[in-house]
Amino acid sequence: MTGPAVTNGHAVEVPFVVAGRRVDGRPPAIRHVENPWATITIPEFSEHMADELTTNAEIAALPTQEIIAFLNRLGCLWRTDEYPRRRRYVRQLQEVRGISEPAARSEADWISLILRGHTRIWDQLDVELGSRFMLDDWIRREETEVRAFPRGLSVHLLAGNVPSAAAVSLVRALVTKNTVVLKAAARDLLTPAALALSMLDCDPLHPVARSVSAVYWDRSDEAGRALVERADAVCVWGTLDAVEWVRRNAGPEAEIVPFGPRRSVAVVGAGICTGTELEHVALALAHDVFLHDQHACFSAQEVFVEAPAEPLLQELGRAFGRYSELLPRSRDTIDDAAVVSLMRRTAEFLGAEVDTAADGGWTIVRGLAPGSQHPHGRCLYVHEVTSLDEVSAHLDAYVQTVGVAPWDLCLAHRDDWASRGVSRITELGLMNLFRPGATHDGYYPLSRLVRLSSTELPSAVHGKGVVAPINQTERLEHGTLVELVMS
Amino acid sequence: MSAFVAEVTARVHQLDEVAPVDRIIFGRANPFAIAKRDEMALTSALVADYVRWHRDHNVGFGRFVGRFEPADGDDLVASVPVFPIDLFKQLDLASVPNAEVVRRFRSSGTSGTVSVVPRDDVTLARFAGSMRVGLRLLEPWLSTDELDINVEVVSLTASPQEAGDIWFSYAMALGRAFASSEFLVQGGVFLAEAAADAIARHLANGALVGVVGPPALLMDLLTWMGANGRRVRGRDRIVVLTGGGWKRRIGEAVEPDELRREAARVLGLDSLEQVRDCFSQVELNSVFVECAQHRKHVPPWVHALARSPATLAPVAPGTMGLLAYIDTSARSYPCCIISDDFGAIDPEPCPCGATGTTLRITRRVARSTGSEGCALKIQHALQGPEEVDG
DSSP: OOOSOOSSSEEEEOOEEETTEEEOOOTTSEEEEEOSSEEEEEEOOOHHHHHHOOOOHHHHHSOHHHHHHHHHHHHHHTTSTTSHHHHHHHHHHHHHHOOOHHHHHHHHHHHHHHHHOHHHHHHHHHHHHSOTTTTTSOEEETTEEEEEEEOSEEEEEOOOSSTTHHHHHHHHHHHTTOEEEEEOBTTBOHHHHHHHHHHHHHOTTSTTGGGEEEEOOOTTOHHHHHHHHHOSEEEEESOHHHHHHHHHHSOTTOEEEEEOOOEEEEEEOTTOOSHHHHHHHHHHHHHHHHGGGGOSTTSEEEEEEESOOHHHHHHHHHHHHHHHHHSOOOOOOHHHHHHHHHHHHHHHHTTOEEEEOTTSSOEEEESOOOOSSOOOSSEEEEEEESSGGGGGGGOOTTEEEEEEESTHHHHHHHHHHHHTTOOEEEETTOTTOOOTTOOBTTBOHHHHSEEEEEEEOOTTSOOTTOOSOOOHHHHHHHTOGGGSSOO | OOHHHHHHHHHHHHSSSOOHHHHHHHSSSOGGGSOHHHHHHHHHHHHHHHHHHHHHHOHHHHHHHHTOOOOTTOOTTTTSOOEETTHHHHOOOOSSOGGGEEEEEEOOOSSSOOOEEEEEHHHHHHHHHHHHHHHGGGTTTSOGGGHHHHEEEEEEEEOHHHHTTBHHHHHHGGGGGTSEEEEEEETTEEOHHHHHHHHHHHHHTTOEEEEEEOHHHHHHHHHHHHHTTOOOOOBTSEEEEEESOOGGGGGGOOOHHHHHHHHHHHHTBSOGGGEEEEEOOTTOOSOEEEOTTSOEEOOTTEEEEEEOTTTOOBOOTTSOEEEEEEETTOOSSOOEEEEEEEEEEOSSOOTTSOOSOEEEEEEEOOOSSOOOOTHHHHHGGGSOOOOOOO
């Protein structure tokens, strides 16, 4: 991965941002990260840099509304191509990652939406913490007043499979007033840096901007490991190995917020029968398969279709064709191409029906479950079932999202599916949309990014079920402690 | 002739009719001296017979082959469908009755998803034969006619008994079929000092010493010998054969030429030609041994081709693709496989003079989670935990 700069492909320099300060690579303290299309030159992460990454008290003292307002301003910048950094980001996603222009624009749009969604952020705080004022004030909860405080230094180990997920992790940590270190993944060095740099564009002296860092270190880097060890919270996105590494290396009091590997499936009931409905469902399914080239945890990898599956399958070919134009596939590495080709050939050996786009851009496999590892690359496994009751046997805690059509299937099956470990059930076509109140991998992430303190009412307040002041000494003397609460 | 080879030969001769592939593997003629044109005709004939036989004896493979009808003008050998080796993790691909399977060999790995390959006597005998044929490429440093006379093998692997059904260990321990062997990985621990002692002892006794093992353990041995003042003067009396690759210790891998130079320095070899690498995998039934030019030669009973990662169609020699093999020595299972390895078929004949296809293996296909290989089992006890994303 590291080595001298190559002469072919794009040469891109990506700076770090360290505690709100841009750090450009200066030889010899640089490293080159190569992929099939580009060589990215970044600064070398150092112990000295790591030392600068400490909790910033400024953001902890900032009213939530100021943080959200800043994020909103930032999101507005990201809204259009008027913003040069967005233009550069969209171009570099294509050059460096091989992402198609429409898909790159879609990533930038999502970043804008995530940053700009102030009302939704307030709602999210309200739902996940119990009150949107929780980080700014003491909130009455029964006989206490409770207030949420940031954990402190939050380190985000990103996976890079979905570029805009960096924005999700960033916003969650900032609105809970944490200092943020975005540790980029080798396959996406662009997004964390672009986000942090855009904050400097917005206002380099703003406490939020000064609380954000975007860096990269190699997996064996001791300074990076030591930083994780002293972090107050670690959000880790990616493989089980990555999650286990964090569990081994994080401090004993650190809150680990894992987003480990998940898969998602779609379910289509027999109630879909008219041509228009079929077309709509097929397009919705195509969206959930094609977005992020199926690399997201919420991407549909399999669809269970209540028999007969044939009408939907006929419509799917057209829908996949349509989405091939809307979101053209990223350029494949030879490894990506090989994994998909080998999967197709395996399916053929096992007797499955395999339908492939003329250009190899998508694959539909019928009559076979994916092996231990789904190949991604827009491959959909179709299972025809006689009853949707059969679906639950295929669900477990590794299933993040189930997308359904028609919607009333949700009401009929959600108890069963959720009890098997499914985190979310959505309408088909909306599997990527986390609405306020949605769980993420089985929990509310904001609640894990704060610690709660409570102040409790004095003895003069009797409390529920108590009809006299609380005097424990007197009750111990009289042996009446058990009567503290009236029957 | 060792008892093992005699037994193998006897088994093959028990067959009603000696198959053409056996005439090549076990015949007296040098398979690497067949003229190119004859070799192509021979391989084509062997492959056609081979595919037909497995189609008729293996229902799953027969159904698979039936899905692919070659178009007019297609190269019949190149159009034989190959299947991914992953299928050995999912299916029992035996083409012979269970009673004929003498052993099911496994690739190593800790994930629980390992390849399982059923082998009968004939298939195992042919594998041993392929090793013997491959060793011809080591001449004049090693004469295959004298293998069992004065050769001592110092094996940097576990004994076959300790290794169980792990194919790599079985293959690397095959030296025992031809020569006296000592196994220096015991209880998962590599005994470097004992290996150095054995080399010195055999040299003192005037034996020709074969040092056989994975490159990482060879490097461990060389490092230990260098650090402990145990360098030897092997001159032309040591031949080193590595196999299995660096696997999990890939971070420590050195260039092949560097390994050869270090081996020559510590073992006091006359020539870098005395250090060779070889390739096999559990799903393949032959060994590709390096010649003096350090090219891996494919024997004529194996058809090797690089295929496009995107379409699996054959690519031109010299072009990198997924390496695919049809190994007609595998009777107990259909060895019409496409591997997980990127590589290329060399476009030019090998200057060493041996005929036949030579190939380069570049690297494994990168998947989102790592897979572990054969050398892992031995090395597991010798290293720290695997690196992870973090």
